[in-house]
Amino acid sequence: KNEVEQSPQNLTAQEGEFITINCSYSVGISALHWLQQHPGGGIVSLFMLSSGKKKHGRLIATINIQEKHSSLHITASHPRDSAVYICAVPESTSGTYKYIFGTGTRLKVLA
């Protein structure tokens, strides 16, 4: 069992749909990153969450620390949102941190 699990693994949506990607983790401490990777591209950090909810444009991220669960929502999805979305959780080791990555959710938004 992966320490950081995402669902769904693959998602195809029509333009304009509301999208939810989930991340559950069994390791780490009270923070989580949502990352975006476009095909063949680099990784961009979308959110860093330690509690509650954050919003940036059409993206909303929520986290429940007690349940070790986070969700990434995309409102009014657009084809340019097509990418892999990855959650990453820092795990403390010897006073510093390494990041454990989720399995990624491959999103394709159709026009």
Add this chain to the structure above:
Amino acid sequence: AAGVIQSPRHLIKEKRETATLKCYPIPRHDTVYWYQQGPGQDPQFLISFYEKMQSDKGSIPDRFSAQQFSDYHSELNMSSLELGDSALYFCASSLRGAYNSPLHFGNGTRLTVT
């Protein structure tokens, strides 16, 4: 704003050759992480450095070594390259390894071993 710089962007090597990848973190970031992402796979943690000392080690082969220099840039040295080493290698940086420090990624170095 300055981002994490990785060089080269692309690298083609033959089997058994050596490769060196470089990472220049965000200014004032003192922690560097290296990740390897094979085709269609999640990034896998290789190694990290904090204040020029190795702080954690992941699934890094013995053929690979890395270090962080006094200016905080880091180099990943890969020897006796194998076909399976073909991957995208990411570097990320953060401040003091703090869990609530934003994590910044470079654009990666795509290594192809032929």
